[in-house]
Amino acid sequence: MAQTSAKLKVGLMLPYTGTYASLGNAIENGFRLYLAEKGGKLSGREIEFIKVDDESDPSKATDNVNKLIKRDNVDVLVGTVHSGVAMAMAKVAKDTGTILIVPNAGADVVTGAMCAPNIFRSSFTNWQPGYAMGEVVAKKGHKKVVTITWKYAAGDESVNGFKESFEKAGGKVVKELTLPFPNVEFQALLTEIAATKPDAVYTFFSGGGAVKFVKDYAAAGLKKSIPLYGPGFLTDGTLEAQGAAAEGLLTTLHYADSLGTARDNAFRLAYAKTYKLQPDVFAVQGYDAAQMLGIGLAAVKGDISKRAGFVSAIEKAKIDSPRGAFTLSKSHNPVQDIYLRQVVGNENRFVSVISKALADPARGCKM
Numbered sequence: 397m398a399q400t401s402a403k404l405k406v407g408l409m410l411p412y413t414g415t416y417a418s419l420g421n422a423i424e425n426g427f428r429l430y431l432a433e434k435g436g437k438l439s440g441r442e443i444e445f446i447k448v449d450d451e452s453d454p455s456k457a458t459d460n461v462n463k464l465i466k467r468d469n470v471d472v473l474v475g476t477v478h479s480g481v482a483m484a485m486a487k488v489a490k491d492t493g494t495i496l497i498v499p500n501a502g503a504d505v506v507t508g509a510m511c512a513p514n515i516f517r518s519s520f521t522n523w524q525p526g527y528a529m530g531e532v533v534a535k536k537g538h539k540k541v542v543t544i545t546w547k548y549a550a551g552d553e554s555v556n557g558f559k560e561s562f563e564k565a566g567g568k569v570v571k572e573l574t575l576p577f578p579n580v581e582f583q584a585l586l587t588e589i590a591a592t593k594p595d596a597v598y599t600f601f602s603g604g605g606a607v608k609f610v611k612d613y614a615a616a617g618l619k620k621s622i623p624l625y626g627p628g629f630l631t632d633g634t635l636e637a638q639g640a641a642a643e644g645l646l647t648t649l650h651y652a653d654s655l656g657t658a659r660d661n662a663f664r665l666a667y668a669k670t671y672k673l674q675p676d677v678f679a680v681q682g683y684d685a686a687q688m689l690g691i692g693l694a695a696v697k698g699d700i701s702k703r704a705g706f707v708s709a710i711e712k713a714k715i716d717s718p719r720g721a722f723t724l725s726k727s728h729n730p731v732q733d734i735y736l737r738q739v740v741g742n743e744n745r746f747v748s749v750i751s752k753a754l755a756d757p758a759r760g761c762k763m
């Protein structure tokens with residue numbers, strides 16, 4: 397019988413160093429903001445954080461997550477950003493039955509073939525914004541596209557999502573360029589893009605790598621001649637560093653800086669006051685991970701050992717997110733609106749809802 401007055405141990409496994417460090421920090425900020433709004437407790441339980449810097453390194457992931465479960469005895473795992481690390485976390489969570497809430501990593505398989513009653517995601521699948529963007533690029537009349545990304549699950553799956561809808565609409569991906577994560581030596585690949593002369597480029601990069609890619613793309617003179625598109629990770633949390641190189645870029649994502657709803661305005665104000673920073677999609681996903689934990693705990697009065705009640709409360713919930721309310725699919729992934737956004741100054745400005753209540757196909761999930 398769990399002690400419902402004891403602190404609830406949350407294992408926060410996120411990148412705090414490397415190209416995704418700013419994403420990890422934003423997720424933690426968002427999580428802590430929700431907790432602070434609830435007076436520092438969820439269903440009467442104080443939260444004790446046990447933090448691990450996962451360095452976005454899949455080779456260290458299994459050890460890291462095992463330590464959190466076996467040495468630190470965490471009640472809940474929250475993590476992470478990188479799809480490769482998240483797949484290792486999901487495997488251990490599935491094997492041990494530990495509750496896992498994924499606040500970013502989009503690895504399709506986490507809510508696909510690896511889906512499990514104890515695994516939830518507050519973010520997206522890599523397929524979702526990619527698929528939405530394929531339709532946008534096709535509607536713009538582009539026929540021939542080159543893709544460029546890091547060679548790992550997030551890049552591959554983002555490109556696959558894009559390709560699925562773009563080619564269904566009559567377009568053709570003529571070249572798929574990749575480089576190993578987290579390399580940022582883009583020059584040779586940019587030269588290859590220039591030589592190929594596609595109608596447009598689709599790209600997945602995020603964090604520090606996205607800053608460098610967008611700047612290098614513009615500096616190579618490609619921005620004027622070959623329009624660049626991508627999921628919104630390309631320009632979220634990066635605009636100050638990207639400057640004029642990002643101006644005008646169109647991206648697709650489940651969040652935008654100018655939604656203008658009362659819910660989002662309140663969130664943005666509270667976040668800016670607390671951290672002296674503007675929130676981004678990663679902060680929203682961290683905030684919503686905390687909300688989901690709060691919803692589950694409320695249903696079992698803080699006793700997380702009452703697993704069935706905890707799980708079914710989150711499954712049934714409508715999560716009141718700053719992005720817009722969302723529900724979870726059967727495989728525990730957000731069913732959510734995907735927005736088209738355009739960079740205007742330091743803002744990813746809302747343009748339109750491009751896919752209403754888009755659900756990931758959850759291929760291979762049996763639950």
Ligand code: BEZ
Nearest residue numbers: 478479501502550602629
């Ligand atoms: C991923 O690895 O799944 C990922 C990383 C950064 C932004 C979006 C997705």
